[in-house]
Amino acid sequence: MSSQAVAKYVAPTPIDNPDRQWPEKELSRAPMWCSVDLRDGNQALPNPLTPAAKIEYFQMLCAIGFKTIEVAFPSASQDDFDFTRRLVDDGHIPDDVYIMGLTQCREPLIDRTFESLAGVGRGIVHAYIATSDLHMKQVFGKGREETLKTAVAATEQIRARAEAMGDADIRYEFSPEEFTDSDLEYVLEVCEAVFEAWGRATPERPMVMNLPATVERRPPNDYADMIEVFCRRFSRRDSILVSLHSHNDQGMAVASTELSLRAGADRVEGTLFGHGERTGNVDIVTVANNLRVRGIETGLDFHNLDEIGAAVQRLTGMEVYYRQPYSGEYVFTAFSGSHQDAINKGMHRREAAGETFGIGWKVPYLHIDPADIGRQYLDLIRINSQSGKGGVAWVLEQDHGLDLPRAMHPEIGRAVQAYSDQTHRELNSREVMDVFEATFLNPNGPLSLMGYWPRPDDENPTMIHGEVRMEINGEEQILAADGNGPIDAFVHAMHEISDEAFRIQDYHEDTLGKGSDAKAMAYISLAFEDGTSLFGAGTDTNIDQAAVKAIVAALNRRTA
Numbered sequence: 001m002s003s004q005a006v007a008k009y010v011a012p013t014p015i016d017n018p019d020r021q022w023p024e025k026e027l028s029r030a031p032m033w034c035s036v037d038l039r040d041g042n043q044a045l046p047n048p049l050t051p052a053a054k055i056e057y058f059q060m061l062c063a064i065g066f067k068t069i070e071v072a073f074p075s076a077s078q079d080d081f082d083f084t085r086r087l088v089d090d091g092h093i094p095d096d097v098y099i100m101g102l103t104q105c106r107e108p109l110i111d112r113t114f115e116s117l118a119g120v121g122r123g124i125v126h127a128y129i130a131t132s133d134l135h136m137k138q139v140f141g142k143g144r145e146e147t148l149k150t151a152v153a154a155t156e157q158i159r160a161r162a163e164a165m166g167d168a169d170i171r172y173e174f175s176p177e178e179f180t181d182s183d184l185e186y187v188l189e190v191c192e193a194v195f196e197a198w199g200r201a202t203p204e205r206p207m208v209m210n211l212p213a214t215v216e217r218r219p220p221n222d223y224a225d226m227i228e229v230f231c232r233r234f235s236r237r238d239s240i241l242v243s244l245h246s247h248n249d250q251g252m253a254v255a256s257t258e259l260s261l262r263a264g265a266d267r268v269e270g271t272l273f274g275h276g277e278r279t280g281n282v283d284i285v286t287v288a289n290n291l292r293v294r295g296i297e298t299g300l301d302f303h304n305l306d307e308i309g310a311a312v313q314r315l316t317g318m319e320v321y322y323r324q325p326y327s328g329e330y331v332f333t334a335f336s337g338s339h340q341d342a343i344n345k346g347m348h349r350r351e352a353a354g355e356t357f358g359i360g361w362k363v364p365y366l367h368i369d370p371a372d373i374g375r376q377y378l379d380l381i382r383i384n385s386q387s388g389k390g391g392v393a394w395v396l397e398q399d400h401g402l403d404l405p406r407a408m409h410p411e412i413g414r415a416v417q418a419y420s421d422q423t424h425r426e427l428n429s430r431e432v433m434d435v436f437e438a439t440f441l442n443p444n445g446p447l448s449l450m451g452y453w454p455r456p457d458d459e460n461p462t463m464i465h466g467e468v469r470m471e472i473n474g475e476e477q478i479l480a481a482d483g484n485g486p487i488d489a490f491v492h493a494m495h496e497i498s499d500e501a502f503r504i505q506d507y508h509e510d511t512l513g514k515g516s517d518a519k520a521m522a523y524i525s526l527a528f529e530d531g532t533s534l535f536g537a538g539t540d541t542n543i544d545q546a547a548v549k550a551i552v553a554a555l556n557r558r559t560a
Helices: 037-043 051-064 078-089 107-117 133-139 144-163 184-198 220-233 253-262 284-292 305-316 337-348 350-357 389-400 406-423 429-441 486-495 543-559
Strands: 032-035 068-072 098-104 122-130 169-177 207-213 240-246 267-270 447-453 464-472 475-483 502-512 519-528 533-540
Touching (some): 037 068, 051 078, 051 305, 098 107, 122 133, 122 207, 184 220, 220 253, 389 406, 389 429, 406 502, 464 486, 475 486
Parallel strands (some): 098 122, 240 267
16 A cells, blocks of 8 residues: 555544553443344445334344344434334333434434334433534534534423323433544533433433544544543543443454443443444443353343344344354364364363363363354264265365355254254265265156246247146146246146145256356245245256246155
8 A cells, every 4th residue: 555545544533541440440240131033233235224124123122132223324314213103102112121212413303203102111312423523613613612512402392392291101211422532521521511411310210422433433442441430520520321332344343342341331332243334333242251161141142043134134234254252153263183183182181181181161162152042063074964964065065065055054064963863873975975866866756857938929928838748747738838037837737736825935056067067056944834944056058948847846855
């Protein structure tokens, strides 16, 4: 990089904190947790959650143990408003859970937020305003004095609306947006003024001061310094909860959060697996499990992390990265033979290790017992009845060149485990491939495809009028295939002989081999009317022919 390019950037000014204490402190208790999955996480999804998905996600968060959940930005859209109302009106909120609605410091938006919370038992109104000079000057064209007055006026309005809600337990959270890019003296001035305007905070009913790293511009130690100075200098520290909200722009959100907890913060806002704008929010799964392996009870239950991960992937359409700490598919695997050997020996000598090191868990290369979060160590070279779907898929990819779609992994995993259970021994790579071929390529069933001849329409080449010759329980039938493309036409033909409705749910294709010997491999999942789905696979020199073979294979599996 040229010196001119480097000159575009400068290191952030260090925080004046000569009496810093946090580097010597150790955490002994977990923070309060606030999930922002349904607001900050949802707004960053390519396809936001549907109302039904939001309800399921909310119930999952409650089951995990979250007591504060930011559910929406009610004034931003009718969908967010309606979802908040649905939670309240339909009784979805447990008695010990606070739901939180986000709003800017603008009068009509605040009123709309309170309308969404009408009738709630426990609620938090979360107001934010940008306090960085960058935002005030470049985005809003405002100065510091005007921003402070706006924050105070909004807080007074929130107080009046909260008092008008009678016995409802309405709390207040205030965020100086872009805290880590703001002048700390000015942030303290604004927060002191907002605290006084709220006037309802006590040690028993504290106000939340959420101090966000809205964009990660500073290293973790700077965030910790700012939190420590804020905690030391705020006049009524006993009546506020200092909350963290770390984004991961520089990949250090977890470190920033952990160091800032040492610096005195009480609460963490984040999302499962770090979903959120740009590079995401801090991953609460990682932070909570980090604390757990240090002997701290977190209050969050991740004993079924695989199920949680599968649900989040299904609801959001966003995959969990395969090396994501704790939750990724490969985090409890070892590809290196030396690592495998060390782990295998360590797993067999756990009791002796506990006596030697004086703790319950000490295994080479595994800092946590995978079973504690519903995972297992996968030895991806050795396949037996204990092998997982990731290991089986890896062997098929590495040894046979099959790039199975992720959604297919559970089915092939179960098939291989079932075969291993029958043989009561370890399987070699060829046997794993044999199970794949027998289960997905050539399963037993009543259908045998004799030929498929798709022909384009004379006037509209996108339309297909084809012919299917199929042997059904040994009897040949000729079927007409009409549709928008070769695969659609074939599906219509199959509907004529199928006892139940089905549709293509998932379709992946791959190439096996190279050059003139290359073949197409198609993987197709069929969804049936009772909610079940099954994969089939097909291979041919022609991708359309491979696809229809995969459909026949899936239908044969359905009748097995």
